[in-house]
Amino acid sequence: MTNKITQEAILTALSKVQEPELHQDLVTLNMIRNLEIAGDKVSFTVMLTTPACPLRGQIEQESRQAVMAIAGVKTVQVKLDSDVPNDGRMRGLVNLPIRNAIAVGSGKGGVGKSTVSVNVAVALAQSGARVGLLDADIYGPNVPTMMGVEKLPPPNGKKLVPAKTYGLKMISMGLLVKPGQPLIWRGPMLNSAIRQFLGDVEWGELDYLIVDLPPGTGDAALSLAQALPLSGAVIVTLPQLVSLEDASRGLAMFRTLEVPILGVVENMSYLDLPDGTRMDIFGSGGGEQLAQASETHFLGKIPIDQNVRIGGDSGKPIVVSHPESPVAKALAEISQKIAARVSVEAMGSQNELPINIVE
Ligand code: ADP
Numbered sequence: 001m002t003n004k005i006t007q008e009a010i011l012t013a014l015s016k017v018q019e020p021e022l023h024q025d026l027v028t029l030n031m032i033r034n035l036e037i038a039g040d041k042v043s044f045t046v047m048l049t050t051p052a053c054p055l056r057g058q059i060e061q062e063s064r065q066a067v068m069a070i071a072g073v074k075t076v077q078v079k080l081d082s083d084v085p086n087d088g089r090m091r092g093l094v095n096l097p098i099r100n101a102i103a104v105g106s107g108k109g110g111v112g113k114s115t116v117s118v119n120v121a122v123a124l125a126q127s128g129a130r131v132g133l134l135d136a137d138i139y140g141p142n143v144p145t146m147m148g149v150e151k152l153p154p155p156n157g158k159k160l161v162p163a164k165t166y167g168l169k170m171i172s173m174g175l176l177v178k179p180g181q182p183l184i185w186r187g188p189m190l191n192s193a194i195r196q197f198l199g200d201v202e203w204g205e206l207d208y209l210i211v212d213l214p215p216g217t218g219d220a221a222l223s224l225a226q227a228l229p230l231s232g233a234v235i236v237t238l239p240q241l242v243s244l245e246d247a248s249r250g251l252a253m254f255r256t257l258e259v260p261i262l263g264v265v266e267n268m269s270y271l272d273l274p275d276g277t278r279m280d281i282f283g284s285g286g287g288e289q290l291a292q293a294s295e296t297h298f299l300g301k302i303p304i305d306q307n308v309r310i311g312g313d314s315g316k317p318i319v320v321s322h323p324e325s326p327v328a329k330a331l332a333e334i335s336q337k338i339a340a341r342v343s344v345e346a347m348g349s350q351n352e353l354p355i356n357i358v359e
Pocket of ligand 1: 106108109110111112113114115116140142215267268302303304305306307308309310312313327
């Protein structure tokens with residue numbers, strides 16, 4: 001005679017499975033949904049905090065194994081779904097259904113900030129997330145070119161309509177000003193102006209809004225970072241010392257504004273040559289050292305590849321044009337780590353640095 005499988009037994013088994021980023025078990029985190037028991041068959045859904053979860057395979061496998069170990073269970077069907085947590089900042093300040101706004105900043109221009117913004121946004125959209133991309137780099141609004149967008153669709157009444165491209169919604173402040181017209185991004189009007197601008201865009205529901213900020217810590221970057229209700233910031237740097245010093249100032253700016261630092265990305269880390277050797281053109285390891293010294297996470301290294309520039313110039317991000325290249329894989333992995341950090345921040349977890357984030 002076989003034991004009847006109970007819901008309680010299954011939840012007890014699943015309460016031993018940890019969510020590796022959030023450091024709590026799946027039951028405590030209320031991630032188990034639609035639990036069904038039919039004879040010796042069990043099925044349930046694990047509701048992840050992001051469709052870009054870097055450890056979804058591990059979570060699926062561990063939860064399946066945990067339930068399979070219960071006496072009498074013959075088959076286990078695990079479905080994965082996601083519901084991105086909302087840190088509430090956007091809703092509180094601008095009343096928009098944007099769950100998380102992530103700034104991408106850098107200490108100076110030309111380090112690949114826009115490249116990272118564009119490819120991370122597209123990679124998150126590819127994972128199934130609802131993504132917006134706001135090009136707020138008023139000094140070098142390159143995002144439209146990188147995304148192959150020449151102009152925005154006609155407005156819908158008073159609302160600006162973002163361009164829909166590569167599965168996301170994009171708007172660039174650079175596309176909104178007439179050539180030669182100066183942009184005044186300081187002074188007491190800025191906070192309400194930027195919030196009104198955000199509110200005037202037909203974003204719809206978004207899981208992530210990626211914001212490409214102006215480089216550096218000057219007026220424009222500072223004012224925008226202050227005015228936008230940001231969930232967190234990612235800092236892009238080159239591995240070389242001078243770039244790191246600038247990046248560290250950028251990082252300090254976000255800390256002063258109490259914007260959580262999600263981590264550091266090192267771009268142009270190395271160049272793989274056809275003979276199999278590797279050249280560290282801008283030095284090596286600096287991004288990791290900066291992350292450590294600043295007690296934040298190192299999110300990954302991006303090699304140099306001319307297809308990044310070619311894709312940028314021709315409006316086809318490398319995660320789309322060469323998805324199997326080491327650069328595209330690094331960018332996709334970085335997007336997953338960013339999503340995981342956002343979940344941790346949004347869930348209000350005060351955990352220590354998890355080992356699996358630091359490479
Ligand atoms: P930023 O936004 O920091 O000013 P961009 O993203 O515009 O920097 O990048 C500057 C230039 O460097 C662009 O032409 C871009 O295509 C190129 N670039 C960025 N990252 C890489 C990379 N990993 N490999 C090759 N070229 C890159």
